[in-house]
Structure formats: C-alpha cells, structure tokens
Amino acid sequence: MTEEQNRNLETEYIEKQLKLQKQIDFANAVHPESVKTVAGVDLAYWKEDDGEHAVCCIVVIDFLTKEIIEKKYVSEKVKVPYIPGCLAFREIPLFLKAYEKVETDVDVLFFDGNGYLHPRHMGLATHAGIVIGKSTIGIAKSYFKIGDIDFTMPELEQNSFTDIIISGEVYGRVLRTHKAVKPIFVSIGNKIDLDTATQMASALVTKDSHIPIPTRLADIMTHEVRKAEKNSV
Template identity: 40%
Template structure:
C-alpha cells in the first residue's frame, strides 16, 4: 500500500484490491487514520456527481455508474457506465473492496473530473469508519459524501416528520453522520462524510440536490443509469 500524487495534484492511495478478509480489515485500519473530515471543497463547485455501484451475473460483474451534473440546475453534463470483473467475494464490512475498482475505471472515463462525489453508500458511518464513499475518496483524492438508504451502524433518535429535519447518527460516542428526512412520511436517508468534507457540508449538499424524491438527484440519476430504467420504461411504453 502506498500514496501517489496525480498530475492534477490529488493525493490517492494505491493498494491491492483482490485481498482476503484479514488483509482487507488491516488496510481499513490504516486508511481510517488518513480520512479527512474537514471541508476541502474548492471555492467554486462547477460539477457534482452521483455514483452508484452494483453487481450483475450473480456478483461476477461489478457495475459502476457516474452522472455529472451542474449544481446550479442539476442538468446532466456527463455520464459513464462501466462493467468490470468483480475482484473480491462479498465479506461483510469490506464491500468497498468489491465496488471501488469499477468506480475508478468509470472516473477515468469521464471527460472532466467532478469537484464533489455523492456516493450511494456510507462514508464514515461504518464500523471501521471506512465505507465505500470514504474509501473511494481516498482512492481518487476527491471530496466524497455517503448517501445511504439504510443504517449500517450507529444509533439515532426518531427523526421528526418534517422535510429536511435530521438527527445525529452516533457510534461509540462519536457523531458519524445524520439521519435526514428528505420527504414527509418517507423513510429517512443516512448522510455521512466520506473524505475531504465535514458533516455540515455533506448535509448542505445533500439538501441542495434534493427535489421531490427521497434520494438526491445525483445518486438517483446514477441509479437510473445503472439500472437502465429510462430505456426500459420507454420500451414498455412503446409496447
């Protein structure tokens, strides 16, 4: 495992992605010490992106979708969908080792890198503080936010049934995220810093990208691209 400086000044970690569970946990313990939860966003955010990663072929293929948007109006500026062989079997708590290699390939295929990644998954709201959003941030050197549909770890009080209300998500006396009510009478979502961002900024950007749906437009668009939902709906409408 080592660190590398990219041509555009990003500091990224490099390590073996095809590893066993014990080695993976050891890598997580080391990487967790390098997570930065202070805001490192540029003064001007010109591009934000949603990232969705899933699996096909009974897990043999990893699918990564990235949709880049203009933060002013959430219009799509770029998108990419890649499929890569899955390098590691599923191990609880080590999902990022399965998911991130394909996401890095997708990032490399974008015409321009975004300033901020919003990832469908957890950031530091992870037992070892290294969910997929955090791990991806360390691997690509970009600020990341975790936007998850379900809790992985931690405790929280009931969230008021008011849009944009939230309560802290805590674990071992540490605040690791926020449980946010994105829609009234709809289950909340779980927001956590990934890397190079703080919780307040993570909440702010999540609320900025919410429309009338439960999920922010960034990760919702990436999920839609990954599932090819729009094409299938159009085909169904023609039949």
C-alpha cells in the first residue's frame, strides 16, 4: 500500500475505534465464583516469500481445575498492514476465525495484549470483547506507553499493584503476581471491571509462572504452531 492509502486506512480505523469506544461495557457479565471456563488468546507472526503470515491460538481451560478443555488455531497470510494503535484490525479477522472453531461456551477470554490500556481504549481485548459480546481481559507482559505517561512500580509483595492513571482516568493496572518478579499489565476488555479482572488474573497464576495460565498456554501454543507452519513450507 502507498503512504496515502495507509493514512486513509488509519483515519478510517480511528473513526471506527471512536465509535466502538461508546459500546464498552464496564459492568461484570460474570463473577469469579460463577466462572467455569476461561480461554487464552495469542497471535504470532512470521515472514515467508509471499509475505507475512500469522497464527491465532485459543486455549480453553477449566477455571477451577486448570485442566485444558480444548485448543484451536487458525493460520493464514496477513492482509491488513501494521498501523500503530490499530493493531486490532489486523488481528480481529484471524481471531474470529479461530473463535468460530471453539466448541466450549467460554465465560471469560484473556488476551495476550492490551484492552482498555490503549490511546483510544481499543486494544484487541476490548475490540474483540465488543464484537463477540463476551467478558474479556487484556494481559500484557510489557507496558504500552501512552503519551509520556509512565507507570509506578508496585511493591515487591505478591498481588501488590498500582493503577495507570492518565488525565485522571484509570487505563489499567500494574500487577505483581509473585513476590519480587516482573509485574504484568492488566486492563479490562469488555463486560468486566478492573477489580474483577485483577482478581481473576491472580487466581490463574501458578508457582511455575507469573503469567496467568490461559495466556501462557496460548503463547506456548503459538510458538509451537508457528514452528510447525514454517517447517511445512
């Protein structure tokens, strides 16, 4: 695409994000005590001779036992260019195709990435949550800086946190899931509040990893599938 086409596409995407922003639901559609199933969602990219390819993996687990219920994925060539702040438009088509394969009625989906913690509150977790009408949570391993606003590191104790506040509004939360380990960045997606998202993220962490199980498993699966897809070419 030409630079002008990219600019036009960016303008179109931003307009859509601002419209979608009005549909964000901050109320809990579910409560932790009633949740039975959760899923982790992650995407990975690689280059081939014909262009860029991506895979979207979804791993569904039992919220209480943490056992895997099902794993689904879709892999295909990427057709949408990368535009900063508009990544969801690149990933939504692939996610929806993978989500269509999921047979379980998932209560909450955890996305490896951001939701409300985004310049226009439209990270993939929020965008996808609105589209599918489900409770979604964004779990990022690194901070997506908005403007010149940095975050305050939480105390070293497990489950300590600080909120990321921009222009007086809470965009997300810095959560220390294990004592003295690198924190994660939690933000709501849709149909959930930040306290509930934090509570569920903490409940899904094990002693083996500071990342919640759903996104950790999805991340591992994307690496496995990407390797297999690349080797099959």
